[in-house]
Amino acid sequence: MKQHELDTRLQQTLSRGRTTWTRPRGCPDIELCLFDPDCLQHPLNYDEAQAVVDEPAYWSFCWASGQVMAAWLLENPEWVRDRRVLDFGAGSGVVAIAAAMAGAREVLASDLDPTALLATVTNAARNGVEVKPVSDWREGEPPDVLLAADVLYDPENRPMLTDFQTRAPSVLMADSRLSNLGNDDYHLLTTREARTWPDLQEFEEFNRVRLYHAAGY
Structure with a gap:
């Protein structure tokens, strides 16, 4: 339905x-x-x-950075296991779902688009996990870990990197658009290749995803 x-x-x-x-x-x-x-x-x-x-x-669409972060969380569940996690800019919900599958205690998903939140809840149920939609990621109890993938498509969104650090003690960021985040607090964990699904035939440079970690303040 x-x-x-x-x-x-x-x-x-x-x-x-x-x-x-x-x-x-x-x-x-x-x-x-x-x-x-x-x-x-x-x-x-x-x-x-x-x-x-x-x-x-x-x-x-399931964007390249979301796929990389989701797969990485399933391979490295200790980053979210037993923690309260917030997925910022959830989109299809792939990252939030991966966090839940990896054993997170509670997973929140935030997105400006109400349909994205509906898609996230629908997709979570399909995969046998629970994800709670939230309209404002700044409200309520802060998460232990904040996840964000594919949110820097506009370079003007870079200030979000600092905003994330003020909200959670641990931030994981995946991006394929900026070769340099411009924030030395974010340390590169890995680089992987992925393509948007369904494939949008994007430039090859957008298929190279960098995964970072930063500590919050």
């Missing part, structure tokens, strides 16, 4: 749009309800393309 609701919301932007259950190549242990590229049998017309640009359904 919730997949139908996600389809309905997607079709407000793209009338031909629909979702399908799929496992991103970069984190196949997690199943997500994402955009179905098979629905586009013909190129977008001008009005459709403009609508997609004006109101992008970010939640309907």
Whole structure:
């Protein structure tokens, strides 16, 4: 039923749009309800393309950095196990779901888009875990660990890096857009390759994901 609701919301932007259950190549242990590229049998017309640009359904794609962070958390569960975790800019919820699967005590997901929060809850249930949606990541009890992936697509978002440190004692950040974060508090943990799912044929440089850790204040 919730997949139908996600389809309905997607079709407000793209009338031909629909979702399908799929496992991103970069984190196949997690199943997500994402955009179905098979629905586009013909190129977008001008009005459709403009609508997609004006109101992008970010939640309907699993971006490269989210896949890398999710896979890394499943491989290194000690970073979130038994901790209260907040996923900032949850999108499809892949990172939040991975944290829950890795044994986090409580997982919160924050996103400006209400449909992204619906997608996150829907995807979490599909994977047998619970994720709590929150509208304001600054409210309530602070998390032990703050997770953020694919949120620096606009360089003007860099001040968020400091904001994250004021909210949690431990911050994990994954990004493929900026080769230099401009914040020496963030230390590189690993670099991995991944592609957005479904594949958007992005520049190769955007498929190289860097994972960082920073201590909070």
